Amino acid sequence: MTTGTAAADWTVVDEGWGRRAVDFATLSEPANCREYVALHHRLGIGERDLVLDIACGAGLAVELARARGARCAGIDASGRLVAVARDRSPDSDLRVGDMHALPWADGSFDVVTSFRGVWGTTPAALGEIHRVLVPGGRVGLTVWGHLKQSPGVWALQPFRLASTAKVANQANMVSLGRPGAGEELLSRFGFVEVERISIPFAWEFPDPEGYARALAATGPAYEAIQHVGETEFFEAAVAQARERVREGLPLRAEIAVSGYLARKAS
Incomplete structure (x- = not known):
């Protein structure tokens, strides 16, 4: 979930996503477990599968796929996040690199996943995903869904402190959540049996300060920080969250996430 730039400048991703890799891994990413588990379940990942996770970040999704018995590989543009992923799963093949030029041979994997890692601004990554899948292999992607109708969209508002150009790019990135967009893209790259599904997703935080610290560890937050300062x-972010505090309950932000399931033709 950590790659959102064009292939030519993938190395800059570590500036934003890697600067607080430990905070991301321990404060932000655990809230993604619902998303990871739900997609793994729908893909039927099991002991015979060799799984590649694109934009694997700190590797929690890899860990959860391994818990289902899969053998795993992963790639991410942030070396500092990959270092965390390797610490978590030392027996997995985890690499720093560009998802537009995957360093594996054709037909290497039974399943490829990407959790909010393939964007409307990086569509060519689907060609590489198709290439490294075996005939009949499965792909599962998640993308942000209908954000404006999400009760937890408040949690994303601080990202809009970025420059006008960066905010516009963020909107282009999430375009695969629009009706028909993901289906068209997957079909264009040769995938069949494309299905759109709803994925459970909720961020939870202990308090406004915890929310702000977790959010600050993400790439879009770094774009805002570059514009307005830390x-x-x-x-x-703290002020945004204080309006959502509930006595005796965690801060909770339910946000629409869509998933796409598809296959490479046999």
């Missing part, structure tokens, strides 16, 4: 970003 202090202003943190204060804005």
